[in-house]
Amino acid sequence: MGLSRLEKAQTWLFRAAMSFFFMLFQFFSPRRPAKRNLPPVSNPLLLLSATQLAKKIRRKEVSSVEVVQAYIDRIQEVNPFLNAVVKDRFAAALQEAAQVDKLIEEETGGEEVLEDRLPLLGVPLSVKESFSLQGMPFTAGLMSRRGVVASVDAPPVALLKRAGAVPLGVTNTSELCMWSESHNHLYGITCNPYDLERIPGGSSGGEGSILGAAAAVIGVGSDIGGSIRMPCFFNGIFGHKPTPGVVSCENQYPPTSGRQEEYVSSGPMCRYAEDLLPMLRIMAGPNADKLSLSTKVDLKKLRFFSIPHDGGSVYTHPVSKELLDIQKQVVEHLEEDLGVKVQQVCLPELRYGFQIWDTYMGLPDKDGKPPQAFAELMGEPGRPVWPLWELLKWMMGKSDHTMAAILLAIVEMTHPSKASPIIIQKKEKLQKDVEELLGTDGVLLYPSHTRVAPKHHHPLFRAFDFAYTGVLNILGLPVTQCPLGLSEEGLPLGVQVVAGKLQDHLTLAMAIYLEKAFGGWREPGAN
Template identity: 40%
Template structure:
C-alpha cells in the first residue's frame, strides 16, 4: 500500500470519527436526557413477561399458567409502554382475551388430544407482527397516510401458520413507509423509540416489532428482511432475529407479495428475546417441501464445525469498527477457539467493498415497484415531493423522499455488479461448505440517535450483504456498551444451513447471556 493511500485512508477514518461524534453530540443535546422504557408493574407480571415463548407454551399445556393471564399481562404492558415507544399501529386486540379464555377452557376439559397438542406448539402464546404483513381485518397501512383506513382482507401466509400453531395475535407494529428505510418513522404513526434509550433508533423496517419484543410487550414477533429489516432492529433493540435462507418461508401477504415470486431478496422470519425460540418458530413457518432440506431438528455438533470471521466490510462509506464492537468479535472468537481447539480463521471475502452498489442494483430487480408502493399505486415525482417537503406539505418522510430520488439517479453497471455478486457468493459457498459458520459484525457502532441515518446510512451494508447473497443470518445480542445500548454479532452459514446459525446463536446465548432487559428487574 502506497504512503498516499495510507494517508488518505487515515484522513477518511478521522472524518468518519469526527462526523460521528459531532452528530452524537448535536442530536444528544437536541433530543434531551436519556430515558429508558418503564419497568413491569409487579414481580408477577415480570415473571410472565420475561419468559421465552417456548416456556410459555409448555406451561400453558401443563396448566401451570393460563393463556388468559399471559395475554392479559402482555396487553396491559403494551398499553403502558406504547405511550413511550409509539410502536403499535393496531391493537392491542381485545378479542385475543376471548381466544385465550377458550383455550384455557378446552385445556381444563381435556378437549385436546396429545396429537392435537403436538400440532399446536405455541398454543395460547401471544405474538405480534409488523403492519406491512397482513392480518385479516386489521389495519394494513405500510406507514402511508393514503392507506390510513385500509384493512387486510386475509392473513399473510406466515401469520396464518402461526395462528394454526395455536399462537394468538395481539397487535401489529410500526414500520417506515413501505419498509424501505433503516429507521421506523413515517408521517402516519410517527417515530418508534428504542426501549434502551428513547432518543435512539429502533432500526427498520421491523423496528416496531423489535421495540415491543425488547420491552416485553409480546411473546415473540414476525419480521421481514430485504436489506437487514429483521436484523437491524434486532441489533438495535438487543434481541435475536433470524433471516432465513431465501425461499424457505412463503411471502404471500407480506408487503403485497404473492408468494409466487421466483427471485427475491426478501424473507420472513422469527424475532424473539430468546435464541431457543427461533428454531421452533421457524419450523412452523417453513414450506413443507423445505423441511427435509433444512433439517432443523437434526442435532448440530458445534465442535465439528469450522469457524471464520471478517474484521470489516471494506467499504469506505461505513464508519470504522469501534473498540467495543471489536471486543465482541474477540470474545466470540476466543470462546469458539476454546470450544474447538483451533483458531477462528480469517476470511477475505472478495468484492464486499461493492456491497452498497450490489444491494442497490438487486433492489431494482425485485418484483415490487417501490415508487408505486409508496404512492399507493400512483407514480410519484421525487422532485415535486422534495419541494412539497421543504414547504411542509408532503405526506412522506424525508427518508422516503431519499428513496424516490435514488430511483432516478444513474443505475449501477449490471455486468460489474453481477460479476461481483457471483464472485462473492462462490467464495462463501466454497469456504463454508456444509459445516462452516461465519461471524460478521452487525454494525460498526451501536444504535444511533434518531435522524442520524439521514446523514450517515451506509453501515446497513453489514446486513444487506447477506440479502444479496441469499444466505441465512442470525442476529445475536452480546451485552450492552458503555451507553447501555445493545451490542451484537451476526452468525452466517451457507444456503439452507439455517440450523447451523441457530445452533451457534443458542451457544452464544448460553455463554454470554443473550437479551439484557432495558429496565431494572424487580427482586
C-alpha cells in the same frame, strides 16, 4: 489491500457532504424529548420464553388469559414511550385466550397431543404491520393507504395462528419498509427501549422495540436488506433471516418486483433463542422439510470463520471498537470453550457490499420487467409522487412522506439504470468464495452494523452502513442475529452468525450457544 487514493478522496468527499446535510436536517427537524427510562418488568410471566409459556399453559400451571393479559398490561405500560404497537386487538386476543383455556380443559388426549398439534397454544404474538393480519391495518406506513385493512392472514401469520399463537396487534415500520428507522407520517416514530433518543432499526423496528421492551415474546419480521437483523441487533434480541424461499413472503406490502423475491426473507424475532427453531419450523410450513431442523448439531465439529469488517468500503463507516471487541470475545470464547480454531478470513469483494445490494435490487425479472419505482409506490393508489416537489413540501412541513423516503426516490430518479458488469463480477466472485468457504459445516461471524443503535434520524447521514446486512441478502444465506450483552452506555451489542444455504440449523444452534455464553437478552436499564 488498502484503499486507493481515489477511493480515499471519494470517501472524504462523501462523508463531508453527509455532514453538511446532517447540519441542514438538524436545522429543520424538531427537537427530541430528553432521555427517559422504561418502567422495569414486574410480572415474572414476561421473563419466560414462548416455549416455556406454552408448556405452562398446556399443563394448566397458568392460563392463556393470564399470559395474554400480562402482555397487554406491559404494552399499555411501555407503548406510550415507544410507539411500537400501532393498532391493538386486545379484546379479540382475550376472547381467543379464553377459548384456548376452554380447549385445554376439554382436551382428553393429554399434553403431548396438544404440544404436537398446537405447539404455541395460548402464546401471545406481535406482527409487523406490513404483514397481512386479518382485520388489522395493512399500510406499511403509507399515508395514502390509510384505511386499508387486511382481509386475510399472510401465510406465516396464518401458520403461527394455526399453531395456537394469539396475535395482540401490529407494529410500526419505516415508510414502505425501505429504511433503517421505523418512522412514517401515518403512525409517527418508534423509539428504542434501551434509549428513547435512539432508533429501534427498520423496517421491522416496531417488532424489535416491543420485543426488546419485554412487551412481546415472539414476533414476525421481513428482511430484504437487514430489516430483521438490524432491529434485533439494536434492541438486543434474536432474529433469523432464513434461506430465501423457505418462508412465504406472500400477502406483504409492498410486494416484491424485479428479482427482489430472490433476496427477501420472512422470519422469527424473539427474546429467547430456544424459540427460533420452533417458530421457523412453523412459519416454513411444508418447506421446513428443506431444512435439517431436527438434526442435532455438534458445534465442536463445525468449521468457524470470522470477518471483523468489510475491508474499507467507500460507502460504509468503520466498525466501532466495541463491536470489534465483542466479536473478538466471541472468537476467544469459542476457541477456549469448544477447542476449535476460528480462522480470520478476508473476502475483498465485501468492500463492494452496498454496490452489490444496490445493483441486484434493481435487476429486472426473467421477463425483463424492472422493479417498480419507489416514487410509484409512494403515490399508490394514485399517481407517482414528484420527489423534488415532495422535498420542498417537506421543508414547509406539508409532505405526507418522510425525508428518508423522499431522498430514496430522488436517488432512484438520478440513479443509472444499467447494471455495472464489474459489480456483477464482484458479486459472482464473492458468491463462489463464500459458498466454498462455508460448505455445509461452516459458520461465519460478521458484524451486524458499524455501530450500536444510532440516535433518531442519524441513519440519513450514514445511509449505507446497512450493507453489512444487505450483502448477505443478495448472497441468499441464512443468518441469525445474536445479542451479546450491553455496551458501557447500556446499548445492545451483537453479531451476525452466517451459514451456507439451507444450513439454517447451524446458526440456530449457535444462537442457543451464544445465549448461554453471553447472557442473551437483557432487560433495558439492567446493565
